[in-house]
Amino acid sequence: AVKQLWGDGDHMAEIDDMMAEQEAIRGEKAKSVCDLFRDKAVRWQFITLFLVSSCMQLIGANVVYFYAYSVFIKAGIPPAQTRYVSLGVGITEILTTVVCGFLIERAGRKTLLWKSYTVMALALGLLTVTLSLQDSFSWVPYCSVALIFIFIMGYGIGPAGVLCPLPTEIFIQSYRPAAYVFNGATNWIQLFMLGLLFPFIV
Numbered sequence: 001a002v003k004q005l006w007g008d009g010d011h012m013a014e015i016d017d018m019m020a021e022q023e024a025i026r027g028e029k030a031k032s033v034c035d036l037f038r039d040k041a042v043r044w045q046f047i048t049l050f051l052v053s054s055c056m057q058l059i060g061a062n063v064v065y066f067y068a069y070s071v072f073i074k075a076g077i078p079p080a081q082t083r084y085v086s087l088g089v090g091i092t093e094i095l096t097t098v099v100c101g102f103l104i105e106r107a108g109r110k111t112l113l114w115k116s117y118t119v120m121a122l123a124l125g126l127l128t129v130t131l132s133l134q135d136s137f138s139w140v141p142y143c144s145v146a147l148i149f150i151f152i153m154g155y156g157i158g159p160a161g162v163l164c165p166l167p168t169e170i171f172i173q174s175y176r177p178a179a180y181v182f183n184g185a186t187n188w189i190q191l192f193m194l195g196l197l198f199p200f201i202v
Contacts, residue, residue, distance in 0.1 A: 100161025116158020
């Protein structure tokens with residue numbers, strides 16, 4: 001199975017890791033979410049997962065999607081065409097997430113996260129400037145559109161691509177189902193709270 005997955009070559013190191021993990025959790029039942037909260041052995045993995053998941057929700061992707069339509073209209077894109085530009089934004093996110101899958105092993109998770117968060121922060125900072133100056137020059141709205149695409153590229157290549165496999169990589173097998181449940185619940189609860197609060201913030 002390993003040869004079929006990774007091709008010919010010496011994969012004994014990976015197989016030894018799998019066997020060692022299997023031996024370590026022999027007879028151990030899958031842990032619950034409550035076990036995940038209580039067990040000090042996985043405390044740092046738990047905190048890491050929560051922080052990365054929270055940063056993904058609070059980085060501002062939902063805000064960029066919320067304002068994208070008005071930015072596209074201000075840039076002079078006809079209302080009938082904005083749906084295609086919005087579709088382009090969504091496709092950009094999908095493609096960059098796929099690219100992240102190829103880069104993640106070469107570049108490393110931390111590098112992808114820090115660099116993409118830096119790009120996203122710069123894009124948001126510049127977007128704030130271009131939105132405040134969009135009536136001053138005719139070319140500024142186009143910069144805003146470009147910055148939205150740059151932000152979404154950073155989002156797809158960093159947090160969106162890195163977070164999905166994270167519970168598998170930092171938890172042993174017995175904790176993985178609970179970690180996925182916690183991760184999914186955290187994401188949806190935070191999205192729900194953002195959805196409730198954001199109209200009042202606007």
